[in-house]
Ligand SMILES: Nc1ncnc2c1ncn2[C@@H]1O[C@H](COP(=O)(O)OP(=O)(O)OP(=O)(O)O)[C@@H](O)[C@H]1O
């Protein structure tokens with residue numbers, strides 16, 4: 522069998538917020554293979570969202586380098602980073618960040634209007650992208666015919682979370698980032714949501730990076746990265 526491709530490579534990474542006297546993150550070396558399901562675990566304020574923002578190029582490392590899909594993102598210009606992110610990342614934000622004045626379907630389609638690469642990937646898979654979005658909604662356990670034209674503001678938190686997941690999954694980006702998307706759900710709903718997410722990332726061999734403070738979720742994943750091991754306190 523072929524060796525799995527490397528998806529994320531971090532080398533000698535240090536991150537310190539401007540004006541702070543201490544490094545928040547220190548990661549000498551980290552490699553994540555394509556298709557892996559990674560759990561980033563740490564308390565509130567430990568730096569999970571900061572790390573995810575470094576991986577997507579929203580933040581720039583203070584020192585060191587990050588490569589995504591064999592491309593260095595550490596010295597890339599902002600405009601290039603924005604299009605790289607739109608092409609290769611599906612992001613489920615901590616607060617979902619759904620657009621309230623758009624319908625469910627319009628929200629899900631949004632990434633395809635920001636990225637020709639993702640649009641053509643979606644069209645390659647199935648020429649009717651609307652139908653494809655309906656299929657994703659169904660796979661995530663939603664009544665797709667009932668929900669697709671509704672407004673975001675009419676939906677429950679659990680429904681909004683699955684719409685946010687559908688928006689991240691459409692067009693099969695190589696990397697799905699999920700920043701604490703389950704904090705508002707009860708234990709059963711959390712596990713159910715993660716199972717649905719796993720089914721979807723398996724179909725496209727996407728890498729899943731999932732951050733949460735809830736250690737009970739760790740056993741579901743291939744590998745756990747405790748934030749304690751990624752902070753400067755640990756490495757000094
Ligand atoms: N824009 C910013 N400027 C300066 N410091 C920041 C900024 N954003 C976050 N921090 C600090 O960085 C640290 C890590 O924050 P981060 O949001 O990454 O934590 P987190 O693990 O995602 O927490 P939570 O579980 O509450 O989402 C915190 O001490 C926070 O105060």
Ligand SMILES: [Mg+2]
Nearest residue numbers: 569570615701
């Ligand atoms: Mg956070």
